[in-house]
Amino acid sequence: MTTRRQFAVQLTSLAALGTGTFSAAQAQQQSDLARLLVGFPPGGSTDNVARRLAEKLRGTYAANVLVDNKPGAGTQIAVSALKDAAPDGTTLLLSPPSPFTVYPYTYRKLPYALEDVAPVSMACTFPFALAVGPAVPDSVRTLQDFVAWAKANPGKASFGSPASGSTPHLVGSVLGKMAGIDFTHVAYRGDAPGLQDLMGGQLPAYSTVLGSYLPHLKSGRLRLLAVSGTERSTFAPDLPTYREQGFALDMTEWFGVFVPARTPAATVQRVAEAVRAAVAQPDFARGLAEFGMTARSSTSQELVTRLRAEAEQWRAHVKNIGFTADT
Incomplete structure (x- = not known):
């Protein structure tokens, strides 16, 4: 052992x-x-x-x-x-x-x-990425917007991930610690049910790898806020990194x-x-x-x-x- x-x-x-x-x-x-x-x-x-x-x-x-x-x-x-x-x-x-x-x-x-x-x-x-869904006001368009909303609505500040103890879970928890918000984690059995709840408005935010979001972007039911890594992803070039928005989450x-x-x-x-x-x-x-x-x-x-x-x-x-x- x-x-x-x-x-x-x-x-x-x-x-x-x-x-x-x-x-x-x-x-x-x-x-x-x-x-x-x-x-x-x-x-x-x-x-x-x-x-x-x-x-x-x-x-x-x-x-x-x-x-x-x-x-x-x-x-x-x-x-x-x-x-x-x-x-x-x-x-x-x-x-x-x-x-x-x-x-x-x-x-x-x-x-x-x-x-x-x-x-x-x-x-x-x-890379990893963070997204929000209909449970978060449409005015929330940046990571700073989300942090401000979470602080103003502590009872609603939760996020999902594909599993407890997974790296997406830990990335979200590290973000919460850095941002000073009480970011409650909701564990799912894989991305499919978590993303369904995110896009259905039952879950405010979700943390997983960027690729899991890509098939759903055209639906308009989720909004990507940040991507991890030291530089932007070629798969979402307009999406700012966590670091660009003040959070040193460079892990991929x-x-x-x-x-x-x-x-x-x-x-x-x-x-x-x-x-x-x-x-x-x-x-x-x-x-x-x-x-x-x-x-x-x-x-x-x-x-x-x-x-x-x-x-x-x-x-x-x-x-x-x-x-x-x-x-």
């Missing part, structure tokens, strides 16, 4: 992963079959990206690449399955960073440790590929090269753009560096808002 105290120590070991003693000769030949684990059910954004990635890896990295959905516990089941898999390059994981950057600070214990996985490459990035979401720890360095490199080649293909990028995502790869070391930085960022945020996922 991993405790919060152990987390900082495990971070320092990430850069050394991928140099285990498992025979590299076993990974030199193209595998007949590889599994790409996903910690969410079919049909979601992670699953959609995984299926596009698997298609690109099929016939190049392995003769066949199957997406293996293992939903539950916010990807902890899938991460645990990766931990227990043979370090031979036949089992990969596509995951958001939260199991490694957020959960160590929101859970007292985890069924895996950071040292159980080896980061390989990013696959895509995408991403999906990355991981393999089991002790995977030989040569195998990690082979996986990384295959993923980067897949992500670089124009039709892969076009497919992700439908979900408001930008295709982007990285080196293993770049991913390690990003994990370290984001873990430290979330450590401070979680401590500040006082959230815990343990019941």
Whole structure:
């Protein structure tokens, strides 16, 4: 089990992963079959990206690449399955960073440790965004407008997210702390019911990834107020960032590929090269753009560096808002 105290120590070991003693000769030949684990059910954004990635890896990295959905516990089941898999390059994981950057600070214990996985490459990035619906007066058009309205109507200042403890939930809570408003959270089971309540006027505001809003913009039943990141999104170029409006919420979401720890360095490199080649293909990028995502790869070391930085960022945020996922 991993405790919060152990987390900082495990971070320092990430850069050394991928140099285990498992025979590299076993990974030199193209595998007949590889599994790409996903910690969410079919049909979601992670699953959609995984299926596009698997298609690109099929016939190049392995003769066949199957997406293996293992939903539950916010990807902890899938991460645990990766931990227990043979370090031979036949089992990969596509995951958001939260199991490694957020959960160590929101859970007292985890069924895996950071040292159980080896980061390989990013696959895509995408920002978070905040929207309001008909429950908020039409005059509220900016984030500052919303903060002023929330302070004037404390009993109505609530927001939804796709799940308790999800990064969209925490982004909204951090905003509330920064703005000095009592921002009550309402947890949903995914974006679909939350957005339905937002657009139906039962919920004032909603926090999730930008791509979830894009299909609904033409309906006129929601208004985007802010997007995370250090710069505006190409998918909503007129939408100001949180930072532009006075709130330093620069965090963005991403999906990355991981393999089991002790995977030989040569195998990690082979996986990384295959993923980067897949992500670089124009039709892969076009497919992700439908979900408001930008295709982007990285080196293993770049991913390690990003994990370290984001873990430290979330450590401070979680401590500040006082959230815990343990019941």
